[in-house]
Amino acid sequence: MSENQASGSWEGMYDTLFLIADDVPGLDARESVHHETPEERDEAFVPCGGIKAGFNAWQRLDGEFQRFVDIRWLFDSEAGARRYHRLQMQKNSEGMHLAKETTSIGAGTRVFTGTDPFNLGVNMYLYIFTVGQVVAKLFFANISEAERARITTLAAERIVKSLESGPLPDRKPSIPVETSERWPRGKLEYEDKLAGQQLLPGTGLGDVLTFSHTIVDMYQTIGGGEEDMSQPFVYFFTEGAFAIAVCGRFSRENDRFDIVKVRYWDDPFGSLKTPGGRSIGSDLADVKQEMGTPASEENGWMYYPGIAFKIGESDRVEKIDLVPLENV
Numbered sequence: 429m430s431e432n433q434a435s436g437s438w439e440g441m442y443d444t445l446f447l448i449a450d451d452v453p454g455l456d457a458r459e460s461v462h463h464e465t466p467e468e469r470d471e472a473f474v475p476c477g478g479i480k481a482g483f484n485a486w487q488r489l490d491g492e493f494q495r496f497v498d499i500r501w502l503f504d505s506e507a508g509a510r511r512y513h514r515l516q517m518q519k520n521s522e523g524m525h526l527a528k529e530t531t532s533i534g535a536g537t538r539v540f541t542g543t544d545p546f547n548l549g550v551n552m553y554l555y556i557f558t559v560g561q562v563v564a565k566l567f568f569a570n571i572s573e574a575e576r577a578r579i580t581t582l583a584a585e586r587i588v589k590s591l592e593s594g595p596l597p598d599r600k601p602s603i604p605v606e607t608s609e610r611w612p613r614g615k616l617e618y619e620d621k622l623a624g625q626q627l628l629p630g631t632g633l634g635d636v637l638t639f640s641h642t643i644v645d646m647y648q649t650i651g652g653g654e655e656d657m658s659q660p661f662v663y664f665f666t667e668g669a670f671a672i673a674v675c676g677r678f679s680r681e682n683d684r685f686d687i688v689k690v691r692y693w694d695d696p697f698g699s700l701k702t703p704g705g706r707s708i709g710s711d712l713a714d715v716k717q718e719m720g721t722p723a724s725e726e727n728g729w730m731y732y733p734g735i736a737f738k739i740g741e742s743d744r745v746e747k748i749d750l751v752p753l754e755n756v
Contacts, residue, residue, distance in 0.1 A: 438597045442480050444590040445500045445562060451582050455486035455496055472515040473501070477508035479597050493550065497567040498583065504599045507619075509561045510536065510669040514696055520556055520565055526741045527553065531577065533584045534559050536669075536696030544569070555580050559587040561596075610652035618650035619668030623699045627707075630734025630753035632690060633672075633700065639752040643676040643685035661685065670695035670708075693738075693747040700748075702735070712743040 442462070449457065462482030466473035473481065481501045488494040503509040513536050524542035531537055534557025544550035553576060555566040564583055568576050607614060625634030632638035637646060646652070646663065653663025653674060661676040675689035692700055698707030704718035715730070715737050716722075722730035730737045734753050740746035 438595050439480075441590055441594055441596065442482075442500070442502055444593070445502070445587050446484050447498050447579070447583055447586060451586075452486050452496055452579065455488050455494065457484070458487045459483070459485040469519065470516065472512050476512040476515070477504035477599075478502070478512065479504055479599070492570060494571055495567070495569040496571060496579065497565075499565040499567070500587075501563040501565075502597075503561045503563070504597060506558075506561045507669070509558050509563050510697060511616075511619075511667070513556070513558050513563050514669050514671075514694065515667075516563075517556065517696065521554060524552065524554055526744075528742050529553075529573065531555065531580060533557060533580050534564065538696055557584070559584055560591045562587050562591065610647075612647075612651065615651065615665075615667040618653075618665040618672065619670070619699075621650050622672070623670075625700055627692065627700050627702045627735065627748060627750060629702075629732065629750065632687070632750055637674070637687070637690065639687055641687055643674070643687060646674055646676075646687065666694075669697055670699045688752065690750045691747060692750070706737075706745065708745055708748065710745045712739050712745075715739075715745060 460482070462480065464480050466478060466481070479502045481499075483497055483499040486496045486498070501509070501512060503512060517538065521538070521540045522542075524540035527539040527541040529539045529541070531539060533555075537555065537557035540554040540556070542552050544552060550569050553568045553571075555564075555568075555576070557564055564587060566576075566580055566583060568579075571579075611617070621636055622633055625636055627633065628638075630639070632641070636649060641649075643661070643663070650665065653665050655663060661678075663674045663676070665672050665674070670692070671694040673691040674687055675691070676685040677688045678684075679686050693708060695708040698709055701707045702718065706715050706718055719730075719732050719735075719737075722732055724731045728739050730739065734751060736749040736751075737745050738747035738749075
């Protein structure tokens with residue numbers, strides 16, 4: 429793990445994604461493992477277009493124990509990296525809990541923290557984020573917040589520089605397009621159609637999926653979703669970089685299934701936003717600044733006309749519901 433040297437191959441480019449000795453002074457190189465096959469229980473790597481993964485570990489043994497593990501996953505597209513980041517987030521967080529600490533470094537960044545299982549007083553942090561078609565995970569043990577910030581910044585900068593210099597693998601993006609009656613254009617059609625749409629209270633997702641549309645319209649626009657037999661007429665879209673669920677209800681008056689609720693959740697990137705910019709992960713204070721005082725609050729939900737926000741850990745939004753105004 430000395431100074432990385434780019435070569436004429438993409439394998440050489442992959443090596444330059446990692447930090448080098450000068451970036452982590454005081455830490456000694458311990459392990460380096462790079463591979464092209466997924467680790468055990470990593471079911472998302474191949475479907476998301478994974479090309480190569482690996483880590484370099486650095487450690488300090490004299491004096492206070494410190495450890496830093498520098499981890500990278502390289503994908504054949506930025507979209508694939510984002511899907512992997514979301515789908516693998518729970519496993520990659522290693523059972524740690526979301527930290528109050530935040531950072532603007534990278535995209536879809538999440539910071540987790542925890543204490544060591546041996547009760548030795550080791551403070552542990554994980555920073556997981558994407559840069560282009562790379563997912564990065566940085567593990568810190570007994571390293572100060574200022575030093576974590578410095579190293580994380582360097583890691584993101586090194587990835588950007590490596591991707592710009594290339595070369596990248598000469599592979600076509602692996603986008604699953606298994607079609608069926610329920611998924612006429614594949615399970616990721618919803619991601620392509622909805623990313624960037626606004627969350628419009630009382631209206632729906634932009635003009636693509638609104639409460640004037642029916643479940644039949646939904647099938648034709650973004651596919652049929654996955655159904656859960658315990659929740660009739662609820663359709664789940666969860667294979668992409670964000671997740672939504674669409675709830676239908678039969679209208680005897682119109683003899684059709686109307687869309688009566690859209691739930692949006694599990695999105696590190698804030699792909700869908702309110703007109704004022706609020707999304708999954710937004711702070712409670714920012715929601716109140718945009719929306720004002722809620723009409724009512726119950727079980728962590730704040731209800732406004734046509735929209736509701738579920739506030740979770742660290743006073744951040746973890747779910748958003750859209751409903752027609754007549755349902756309020």
